[in-house]
Amino acid sequence: MAPKYTLKYFNLRGLGEPLRFLFAYGGIEYEDVRFSFEEWPALKGSMPYGKAPVIETDGEVLHQTMAMGRYLARQLKLTGGDDWEAMLCDMAIDTVTDFRLQIVGYHYEKDESLKAQKKEVLFNETIPYYLEKFDADVKKNDGHFVRGKLTWADLVIVAIFEMLQDMLQVNFTEKYSNLKGIMDKVLALPQIKEWVEKRPKTNY
Structure with missing residues (x-):
């Protein structure tokens, strides 16, 4: 069964948008959870290294936008030919x-x-x-x-x-x-x- 993804980020495009583009391009279903700057202080402690965006999948919490993007790109065969x-x-x-x-x-x-x-x-x-x-x-x-x-x-x-x-x-x-x-x-x-x-x- 394909993993279920939840993307958590501010209600901005920002660093969340490259991931949303990859999800969209690949037709990958995910939950797009957005929070405000006012909500962030209460959430920060639950984030790896106190940063966002994160992706939650299969009980794991992933972080670092480009590492996550690279993972999705490999799934979508978008990393080039070699x-x-x-x-x-x-x-x-x-x-x-x-x-x-x-x-x-x-x-x-x-x-x-x-x-x-x-x-x-x-x-x-x-x-x-x-x-x-x-x-x-x-x-x-x-x-x-x-x-x-x-x-x-x-x-x-x-x-x-x-x-x-x-x-x-x-x-x-x-x-x-x-x-x-x-x-x-x-x-x-x-x-x-x-x-x-x-x-x-x-x-x-």
């Missing part, structure tokens, strides 16, 4: 994680003077630098992030890009046609399109 392509998927996703952490660090900065300094660097240097390279990677890989084929890297990165754009209220693809192409391609997949249309509306 170990080298699996590594390329990991490399692309880890690079986007570096990018995401810089944006999130800016977004949640509480010191307004420090935030202003971070904003200048982020918008004038960091974002253009990464987007140019990501765009070149997609072009080199024939419209995908790895070897011209759909992998979990595409699903995860598009989910993260979509979230980050809404967090910053910017458009990552306006000047980058290859990035626009892969985002459009993933969001047009029937399973992903259906999920995006029905998912709860959140800011990011």
Whole structure:
């Protein structure tokens, strides 16, 4: 019997959305449990290492978004055709994680003077630098992030890009046609399109 999954995360897309994209793509049934920031202090102690998202399945509590994503991707045969392509998927996703952490660090900065300094660097240097390279990677890989084929890297990165754009209220693809192409391609997949249309509306 297939394992039953429960995903627990904030009522956000955030780091839960890459997992939701994978569940949706694979047609994997799961319970999407969401909680508020106000509820989090009471829940934090029950989470491995005090972090979310987590997936509960078969009496186990799993954590670390990309480890869980990699597990789901292997079930769905989305890690590429061999170990080298699996590594390329990991490399692309880890690079986007570096990018995401810089944006999130800016977004949640509480010191307004420090935030202003971070904003200048982020918008004038960091974002253009990464987007140019990501765009070149997609072009080199024939419209995908790895070897011209759909992998979990595409699903995860598009989910993260979509979230980050809404967090910053910017458009990552306006000047980058290859990035626009892969985002459009993933969001047009029937399973992903259906999920995006029905998912709860959140800011990011």
